[in-house]
Amino acid sequence: DAGVTQSPTHLIKTRGQQVTLRCSPKSGHDTVSWYQQALGQGPQFIFQYYEEEERQRGNFPDRFSGHQFPNYSSELNVNALLLGDSALYLCASSRWEGKNTEAFFGQGTRLTVV
């Protein structure tokens, strides 16, 4: 089992550009959540996708958008990049099992905006 895989592992973008990050969930998982982890901070919830729809959203601007595909993989898009968007972006996948639901995290994508 490959677990949660994210790509790319690192990338550098220029302020104002757009970026797309990708996530493949753990086998058998149908829910994907995205988190932003700024340097020295805890992860912050961006949004969650289930059945190809955004189900929950954190306190992030509309510049952050996403998509989930029929195979449950997901993309995170960020438009009009700001220097403050530099962070580690983590993807977590899960499958609903009531109180035993567990989120499995990928290794993250390190985004640097210059």
Add this chain to the structure above:
Amino acid sequence: AQSVTQLGSHVSVSEGALVLLRCNYSSSVPPYLFWYVQYPNQGLQLLLKYTSAATLVKGINGFEAEFKKSETSFHLTKPSAHMSDAAEYFCAVSESRGAQKLVFGQGTRLTINP
């Protein structure tokens, strides 16, 4: 809204000593609580979780945590620290059953001295 406060951004202990990482939460509903570990350049790995069953929860790598409702705490302990325990530790609370939308604390960096 739920929140988590981790007391101490940096904890340093000697190898073989007791590890105690503090976490206090705020929640308007019975919480689901988690401890995750993050090694350098890695994603998050679940150490243990509290889901309203036993208040003393045992996790991986010899860690355990005790849920104390009266103190709104969920402190993480390990009787004897090992060099391999050096990492960043995050406490998190879920707004719903299971690890859906997670709210993380700021993290505590654990250093082990030989």
